[in-house]
Amino acid sequence: MLGYGTIPGIIFLVLLFFIPESPRYLIKKGRDSEAYQTLKQISGEKIAKKESQQIKASLDTEQSGSAKELLKPGLRMAMGVGIFLALFNQVIGMNAVTYYGPDIFRSVGFEKNTEFLATSIIGSVQVVFTIIALLLIDKLGRKKLMAIGSSLMAIFMVLIGSIFYFEPANSGPLLVIFVAGFTAAFCVSMGPIPWIMIPEIFPNHLRGKAVGIATMFLWGANWAIGQFTPILINNMGGAFTFWMFAVINVICFTFVMTIVPETKNKSLEEIAEMWKPNKKIGKEEVRKGLASTRG
Known part of the structure; x- marks a missing residue:
């Protein structure tokens, strides 16, 4: 059965041969026409010309950087955003569900066969809504999706915690529904x-x-x-643990709404310009992002 894990790897290896080189790499190697064709396929002729010029300009001024530069004003902000996005990706509760799903479902009365069925349902939700995210991310924007997702995840974590606190009848199906909802929100955000x-x-x-x-x-x-998830569940209870994740999601929502800029429809060069100290990245870009989440 473990051999099945090689199948995605083989598919990935085969598909790699059909992936074009990045435009930056091609321009860096003097293959400008190939880079332009790749950009044209992605963005259209008009935008391709602009992005090609931006890449050339950035390569002309590009120098090898040290990690110390990330502590400079502007870049320090970018590093903070990057670290917090990385942390929130992990600590908002999805991995607790993924790693300990069977145990969580068993705790509300699922038996061995049904607990794995419930876990399989959650896995299917992950696949479907990750694909949906790919379709939405450049339409709605990163900031809006993260704001919507974190708020929904907070709600579902409150509901999941409530099941463990109130222990209602037929809590098993309710738990599957709430965990599936949480998973869907996570996978699109x-x-x-x-x-x-x-x-x-x-x-x-x-x-x-x-x-x-x-x-x-x-x-x-x-x-x-x-x-620490099993330690929390065993010592503090499922209700406390999942309500704690709800609070973390509220913090994540606040962070996204107030700190994270919107990068939709921006080239890498335009995003790099945002972090320059004289650009005052935070206020203007976050303001635009806030407007987009309300739109």
Whole structure:
């Protein structure tokens, strides 16, 4: 059965041969026409010309950066946003559900066969709503989806915690519905979007180092959730644990609404410009993002 895990890997390997090189790489290697064709396929002729010029300009001024640059004004803000997106991706409760789903369902009366059926349902929801996220992310924007998702996740976590607190009759089906709702909200928002935004918010010459730092925090949080979720459930109870995740989602919503800028329809070069100290990134870009979430 473990061998089935090789199938996605093989599919991924085959599909890699059909993925074009990035325009930045092609321009860096002097293959401008190939880069232009790739950009044209993605964005259209008019935008392709503009983005091609922006990439060339950024490469002309690009220097190898050190991690210390991430502590400078402007970039410090970007690093903070990247770290917090990475942390919220892990600590808002999805991994608690993923890692301990069978145990959670068993605690409300599911037997061995039905608990895995419930977990399979949640897995199916993950697949479907991740695909939906791919269709929505460039239409609604990163900020709006994260705001909607975190608010819905907070509501579902309150409902999940309430099941453990009040222990209503027929709590099993209710728990599956609420966990599925939480999972759907996660998969269209704080699941995929941080993985998209974290790389795109950093200047090209610092992207590798910055993403590495953010990812370090992400996996550190992943470890903590894996270690401490069962301890919390066993010692504090399911209600406290899931209400705690609800509070974290409220904090996430507040962070998204007040700090995270909208990067929809911006090139990497335009995003890099946002973080320059004289641009005063926070107020203007966050204001635009707030307007988009209300639109």
